Amino acid sequence: MGTWLPGVVVNKKQWSDELFSLQIDAAIPEFNAGQFVRIALDINDERIARPYSCVNSPDEKYIEVYFNIIPDGPLTPKLARLEIGDPLWVWDSVNGLLTLNEVPECRHLWMCATGTGIGPYISIMKTDKVWNRFEKVVLVYATRTFAEMAYQDFINSALNDHGGQFIYCPILSREEKQSMLPGRIPGLIDNGKLEAQAGVEIDAQNSHVMLCGNSGMIADTITVLGKRGMQKHKRREPGHIAMEKYH
Ligand SMILES: Cc1cc2nc3c(=O)[nH]c(=O)nc-3n(C[C@H](O)[C@H](O)[C@H](O)COP(=O)(O)OP(=O)(O)OC[C@H]3O[C@@H](n4cnc5c(N)ncnc54)[C@H](O)[C@@H]3O)c2cc1C
Structure with a gap:
């Protein structure tokens, strides 16, 4: 059981025509970096969450969410129209297993995102835990175009703060840009180009791979990693891959 808490938008950032972040003031309980909240609006007498x-x-202090508008989606077009001071609802529990608590002992953490799937990794990178625990932290961020890459200032400051430990691999699928890999995450793992760029190998002995974003990327990456003897992590059956599927 749980209940809806009243929340209010306290900050809004528009990254592009389709991409938005909202900061929300709501009294949610403690959570672990990498988890998700449920957000709702009352639309035509129905609560859409x-x-x-x-x-x-x-x-x-504030919850922050990062999302894109799905033109035919029931919630996101309305969410994007919210302004500072507008009310919304936030469910009073926070869930999800894409957290460091669920990662078994390993040396290298790979955090792979498509699109808005970068969100939980920003949260994780804001904690000391990740920097205190892993020898290498690799962030792989795949979007269609460079204009769709959000949180670049934060990522650049993490590069400054954690130089040799933190490795950033941006990937673009629909345009070319110097120093950014062209293609998609599964293909670039399969052909070895991602690891060549990172200077770190992905293997079952040393690595844990987090996957967040679209289900196609997640399924294809699991297949590619499976060829290296890496499997989904379960509490009762430790593995090497954790995921959060957005759509
Ligand atoms: C655990 C979890 C965490 C999530 N966290 C985020 C998040 O942090 N940021 C975020 O943007 N979304 C996230 N999502 C997706 C989000 O919950 C919504 O589905 C999405 O924002 C669209 O909402 P909607 O009501 O407008 O459309 P929906 O009715 O939810 O979806 C309409 C259609 O669009 C597809 N779709 C959903 N999201 C996308 C997308 N990003 N790109 C392309 N197609 C999509 C759906 O599969 C569906 O076919 C998460 C989903 C899950 C399950």
């Missing part, structure tokens, strides 16, 4: 990963760290 969807899950969204927290971009904020557990220490920050």
